[in-house]
Amino acid sequence: MLSPLLQLPHTFRAFYGSFTGLHPLQQQAIEPILANRDLILQSATGSGKTEAVLAPCLEGIIGSGKIKAALYIVPTRALAFDIRRRFAGVLKDRLGIRLAIRTGDIKTGGGGHPDIMLTTPESLDVMLGSANDDLQAFLLRVRTIIIDEVHPFVHQYRGQQLAYLMQRLERRIATRLQKIALSATIADPVEVCRFLNFKSDFVLLTENVRRQIHPRLIHLEDDEDELIKLLSDLSWEWKYRKILIFANSRGRCD
Secondary structure, eight states, rough: OOOOOOOOOTTHHHHHTTSSSOHHHHHHHHHHHTTTTOOOEEOOTSSSSHHHHHHHHHHHHHHHOOOOOEEOOOOHHHHHHHHHHHHHHHHIIIIIIOOEEETTTTOOOOGGSSSSSEEEEEHHHHHHHHHHHHHHHHHHEEEEEEEEOOTTTEEEEEEHHHHHHHHHHHHHHHHHHEEEEEEOOSSSSHHHHHHTOOTTTOOEEEEEOOOOOOOOOOOOOHHHHHHHHHHHHIISSOOOOOOOOOOOSSSHHH
């Protein structure tokens, strides 16, 4: 097996250069993604799933001379903003990759000719019907769709919409899309593939990570004000560097 540095000559240092090594899952994802295989990647939150798929996906885009492009589907605007915060500098400054975002009222064009776009199913629906020449030119270049947090889409209205939109896009570009799905919790990976019409030879990568949890119950009288103070204390006083917040609705999450 080739070393990751040889498999990812353009993107390895940008994504992994500051780490001592790759997680097994990150290593295992390289070859099937570069080979245009469909992939489901299931691993714990914070285990490096995004890097595992972005590095080889962008390697393929760079290797194509940026003829190809990718869509990165997210369930919430909050996740799109977090991904932009984490990776926009790396993509632009170190790789010359143009990143765009289209999520309802947020539209950044990636210089008019993006190489990868963060979006939601609803915004993809709008784009497919748009008369904007730049958007249509971008969609014609798309060959890979990454679906982050895929579990809330399966057997839900938004998932049915996304499956239909991917079929529309495949008809437009006259070829099958490479589909990559990410999640920490997938009950039935085979059903995910059936629902979203993955190729029959899809690759499933799973990594079970067990972490000890110490629960603390905190009641907030006014979460609009107190939640900000709580997060500030967790960060500055308790020195937590990764904080996950679960909301009861997509709107509340945004």
